[in-house]
Amino acid sequence: MLALAVVLPLTVMANARLDGVRAARSEDVKRLLAAAGLPGRVDTVYLRAFKEEKVLELWAGSAKGPLTLVKTYPICAASGELGPKRKEGDLQVPEGLYDIVEFNPASNFHLSMKVSYPNASDRVRSDARRPGGLIYLHGNCASIGCIAIEDGPIEEVFLIAQSARSRPRIDIFPARLEAGWLTSHADSPHAGLWAELAPAYASFEATKRPAAYSVDASGAYKVKKSR
Numbered sequence: 001m002l003a004l005a006v007v008l009p010l011t012v013m014a015n016a017r018l019d020g021v022r023a024a025r026s027e028d029v030k031r032l033l034a035a036a037g038l039p040g041r042v043d044t045v046y047l048r049a050f051k052e053e054k055v056l057e058l059w060a061g062s063a064k065g066p067l068t069l070v071k072t073y074p075i076c077a078a079s080g081e082l083g084p085k086r087k088e089g090d091l092q093v094p095e096g097l098y099d100i101v102e103f104n105p106a107s108n109f110h111l112s113m114k115v116s117y118p119n120a121s122d123r124v125r126s127d128a129r130r131p132g133g134l135i136y137l138h139g140n141c142a143s144i145g146c147i148a149i150e151d152g153p154i155e156e157v158f159l160i161a162q163s164a165r166s167r168p169r170i171d172i173f174p175a176r177l178e179a180g181w182l183t184s185h186a187d188s189p190h191a192g193l194w195a196e197l198a199p200a201y202a203s204f205e206a207t208k209r210p211a212a213y214s215v216d217a218s219g220a221y222k223v224k225k226s227r
Helices: 002-035 120-125 151-163 179-184 191-207
Strands: 044-050 055-061 068-074 096-104 112-115 136-138 169-173 213-215 221-223
Touching: 002 068, 002 151, 044 151, 055 151, 068 151, 096 120, 096 151, 096 191, 112 151, 112 169, 120 213, 136 151, 169 191, 179 191, 191 221
Parallel strands: 044 169
Antiparallel strands: 044 055, 055 068, 096 112, 096 169, 112 136, 213 221
16 A cells, blocks of 8 residues: 555656646647658657767658658767666666667656667676666756756657657667768777667668667677668
8 A cells, every 4th residue: 555655646746747748848849840741640759869979869750761850959968988888887878779668757857768778789798687777868967877858858859759659769879870980989899889780870871760670699789781
């Protein structure tokens, strides 16, 4: 009964906060999507985060065909440095190909969206006992391994992503993985991972659809060639 008594107020608080955000921002979101030539509810949402450039891109569209860039947001906080997350407490923001698996309107960071770290690759390559977790995209401009944008932007991203008809994808890159950047960072201990992620970046640049991929037994990303 005590657990239930705690859960119910949290649920009420979450619903009240989300209702307030919807009431305040729904028309803004409709105008934002309309300006991109999109309906008020989309099939697909795709997020791309670039750590070096400190930007988050919001793409959206139909289940098939190229997606449209809706808006680019500054990342106002992201702890750590270039390179993947590999253990609990390393303060690193992950790098890899992920999904949004949970929406939390009761977050201490205004609104938050949980990233699917550790994914299949991370479970092979990260610390077996303590890989870390609870990685979010959220508001409030504070980060301990998470990606933070301002509260107004997270309201837009949250409302659009939560209403999408399929699970949103979020790919987190160290930078825009152009050939010149990869060459200039070839001596990094993370160069192998970045070379694996580069085809996913290039595929989206070419098709404007998130790249299909698999993870092999070694934890390596295998991006399928776009048609």
